[in-house]
Amino acid sequence: MSAARTCARTPKTIAAESVLRRHAALDPSSPPPMLYRWFLRPLLFLLPAETAHHLAFxxxxxxxxxxxxxxxxxxxFRPRDPALRVDALGLTFDAPVGLAAGFDKNAEGHDALLAIGFGFVEIGTVTAQAQPGNPKPRMFRLSADRGLINRLGFNNRGAEDAERRLAKRARARGIVGVNVGKTKIVTEDAAIADYEASTARLAPLADYVVVNVSSPNTPGLRDLQAVEKLRPLLAAVQRTIERTCADRRPALLVxxxxxxxDDDVDAVADLALELGLAGIVATNTTIRRDGLRTPDDVVKQIGAGGLSGAPLHDRSLAVLRRLRARVGDRLVLVSVGGIETAEQAWQRIRAGATLVQLYTGFIYGGPTLxxxxxxxxxxxxxxxxxxxVSDAIGADARATPDAHPR
Structure with a gap:
């Protein structure tokens, strides 16, 4: 959970700090670290993408x-300046820059990720049942586009395992959200019960909960975004949180x-307001492949999967702007997709994002990003x-007329 715990700086810690600060590769005030850019990343990129991920993590x-x-x-690396803090979801974030779901699927390294400067970490996607995901290879780099294609398929050890790991950090520092999805073998008719099962285990240990209905890598999952299917699902997850979290109810997002x-984006936004959700995370990966620098034959050879990284930037920003125009400041908007620089993160904040998340940009930009x-x-x-920083949330939206009146 997010309760803070004082970390004393011993003489050994202070001495180690001094040594590390003299090493440009680990100095957060340096430009993109040369050690990562010219040595570690080229070595990692010689390996298959999923292998490199497991090795680095x-x-x-x-x-x-x-x-x-x-x-x-x-x-x-931990953000300390009070000007970075953001109050949202009933929590105080040290910084608005978080790690998106998909990197730490099994709640194995969230404390380590928080230590290198993320303001929050979202684990998962976690499913009620353990599952291996799709056959390998299932993650591919598009280096010319600074992108990734993945068809991992919610590979994870299941909610029971994640619950056990999260319980061990009950009083650790930092904000950890939990992203839950549908088990692949579960039919659509049983999907609500499946989400309820994972939520019941994980919500009491989460700072916030995200219902993932948008991965392209689980058959039929995206169909759950239709309002007539999404309404009963989100309502059921809400009831589960209310039932299992007596002391403190984590915020719920989709x-x-x-x-x-655009009409469907509006419909989900309206539903989130209707049900009293805390916010929306926008967006997941895309199945589109237009505008890529990577040769078409290479992209076709890779095949199906969700595309993330720089190619997603424009559409993710457009969805954010539409959501902000629709809901104003009534929902917390978490923007993810194609963010690689502070300028891009700042653009999202000014467009209405309370928080932003990194994933592919973190892989290309390195651990100090x-x-x-x-x-x-x-x-x-x-x-x-x-x-x-929080004063700028929605500044650009406030300066323009409502483009999508209700």
Whole structure:
């Protein structure tokens, strides 16, 4: 949970800090670290994308298991400036820059990820039952486009395993959200019960909960975005949270696809308001392939899957702007898709995002990207005349007439 715990800085920690700060590759005030850009990333990119992910994430978890390392990383990278803080979802975020679901599927390394500068981490997608996901290979880089195609298929160890891991960090620092999805073998008729089962286990341990109905890699899942199917699902998850979270009810959000029509985006926004949801996460990956630099034959050879990264930027921003025009500040909007720089994150905030999330940009930008974006957001806020980053939420939307009146 998000209860803070004081982390004392011992002489050893302070000494280690000094050494690390002298190393440009780990200095959050440096430009994109040369060690990662010119050495580590090229080596990792020699490996299959999923293998490289497991290797890099495993190395981070291994390093932070060494006594003192997590404390040093926090001292170096954790956002501290009060001007970065955002109050949303009944929580106080140290920074508005988080890690999207899909990176830490099994709640294995969220504390390590928080230590390197993320303001929050969203684990999952977690399903009620453990499942292996789709056959490999199932993750592919589009380096020319700074993108990824994945058809992982919600591979995870299930809600019971995630519950056990989350329970161990009940009093740890940092905000951790939980993203829940449908088990592949579960039929649509049984989908509500499946979501209820995972929510019942995980909501009491989550700072917020996201219902994922927008991955293109689980057959039939996106059909649940239709309002007539989404309404009973979200209402059931709400009741489960109310039943299982007596002390503190985590906020409930829904994650939508970028491939929805504008009318369907409006319909989901209206439903979220009707049901009293806390917010919307926009957007998931896209099934579209237009405008890519990667040769068509390579893209066709890769086949099906969700595309993320830079190619998603424009559509994700357009969905955010439409949502803001529709709901104003009545919902928390979490923007994800194609964010690689502080300027892009700042654009999303000014367009109406309370929070932003990284995924593919983190893979291409390296481990210091979240802290660099947070630092540069302060510069951008000052440049534009805002005392705090949160003061700029929706600033551009406030300056333009409502394009989509209700």
């Amino acid at each position: 495993g190395a981070l978890r291994f390093a932070t298991a060494i006594p003192g390392v997590t404390a040093v990383l926090r001292a170096l 994650k939508i696809a970028p491939d929805l029509s 979240p802290s660099r974006i947070a630092r540069d957001l302060l510069t951008l806020a000052k440049r534009d005349g805002f005392t705090r």
